[in-house]
Structures are given as C-alpha cells and as structure tokens.
Amino acid sequence: MHMKKILSTFCLLAVVLVFNSCKDDPEPWQAEVLGKFLAGEKDQSKTWKLIDLTFQHPGEGAQSLPLTNAGYAPFADNIYTFSNNDSQDYESTEGASKYDPTDPNSIEKGNWSISLEGLFINISVDETLGYNGLFSPDAFFAVTDQDGNIVGVSRPTYPYPWLVVSLTAESMVLEANANSGNGTSKYTLTFSAN
Numbered sequence: 001m002h003m004k005k006i007l008s009t010f011c012l013l014a015v016v017l018v019f020n021s022c023k024d025d026p027e028p029w030q031a032e033v034l035g036k037f038l039a040g041e042k043d044q045s046k047t048w049k050l051i052d053l054t055f056q057h058p059g060e061g062a063q064s065l066p067l068t069n070a071g072y073a074p075f076a077d078n079i080y081t082f083s084n085n086d087s088q089d090y091e092s093t094e095g096a097s098k099y100d101p102t103d104p105n106s107i108e109k110g111n112w113s114i115s116l117e118g119l120f121i122n123i124s125v126d127e128t129l130g131y132n133g134l135f136s137p138d139a140f141f142a143v144t145d146q147d148g149n150i151v152g153v154s155r156p157t158y159p160y161p162w163l164v165v166s167l168t169a170e171s172m173v174l175e176a177n178a179n180s181g182n183g184t185s186k187y188t189l190t191f192s193a194n
Contacts, residue, residue: 106129
C-alpha cells in the first residue's frame with residue numbers, strides 16, 4: 001500500500017511538471033522587442049534616416065527644421081546605424097551632402113541601450129568626428145526664423161536619454177527635453193527605416 005501511494009504521488013508530480021512545461025513562454029521584455037525594431041535580429045544592423053527634427057523652446061510654438069533647406073540638407077541624408085551585437089554599437093555617417101566636402105564620413109560612434117520597459121533609449125557617444133551629430137555632447141541645432149534664416153544655436157542637454165514616443169520596424173520618434181535658464185526646450189526626432 002505504501003508503494004502505491006508513492007507511485008501515485010510520483011505520477012501526480014510528473015503530470016504537474018508536464019502541464020507546467022507546456023505553458024506559453026513568458027512575454028519578452030519591451031526592451032528586447034524594441035531592440036529588434038531598432039537594430040534588427042541578433043548580430044544584424046539596421047539603418048535609419050532622419051525625416052523631421054522639431055523643437056519647441058519655452059514660450060514658443062513648435063518649429064520643424066526644414067531638412068530640404070541648404071543649411072539642414074546634410075542631416076537629411078545622414079545614415080544612423082544601430083547594431084544588435086553584444087556591445088550594441090551605434091554610428092552615424094555622412095550621406096552624399098556634407099557641410100564641408102573635407103568632413104570625415106563618420107560623424108559619431110558609441111553604444112545604445114533601451115530601458116527594460118521600453119520607455120527610453122540612451123545613445124552614449126564616445127567618439128565624435130563631425131559637428132552635425134544628433135546624439136553627441138557636441139551636437140547643436142540651429143534656431144531659425146520663419147524664412148529659414150539661422151538666428152541662434154541651441155544645444156540639448158547631454159546625455160539625453162530619449163523618450164520613445166513610438167518605435168516600429170518602419171519608423172521611430174524620439175523626444176528629449178533640455179533645461180536651460182529660460183525653461184525647458186523639447187526636441188523631437190522622427191526617423192524612417194532606411
């Protein structure tokens with residue numbers, strides 16, 4: 001009788017283990033899902049192009065930088081590459097148009113990470129080679145009037161992190177706030193997968 005009880009307990013335990021192992025796999029972290037949208041599958045890379053840069057300074061309405069304007073055209077064809085490798089590399093490179101033809105092709109290099117819940121992307125730049133980087137501590141954005149004339153320069157706070165407004169396989173919208181003596185400025189970057 002004692003042996004039957006042990007055998008019954010063993011069978012019940014085996015059935016419980018089988019049913020528990022058949023449960024669905026746990027949901028992946030949002031960082032993993034967004035990381036694949038941003039940089040592709042493991043050991044791949046994905047490239048992006050900036051299609052809109054909007055800023056809003058304290059007390060002013062939002063302004064979109066005209067990427068077709070000669071002063072901003074070099075931003076429009078730059079390539080932003082995110083790699084889904086162990087070090088999660090990031091690099092931006094010049095497109096066909098440059099501010100100066102002698103500028104190096106590489107603009108900035110570093111690494112990226114996404115917070116576990118997927119709310120923020122941090123792009124840490126440790127090598128800045130050109131002055132029109134979006135994520136480096138040397139990044140700056142010209143402030144223009146209604147006609148596209150440069151009337152000032154704004155430098156966002158570094159390091160950012162960038163709020164993920166949206167990120168899909170085809171588009172990405174990031175937002176950062178920079179504090180200055182006048183208040184908080186908001187920068188919104190919109191990218192298209194290349």
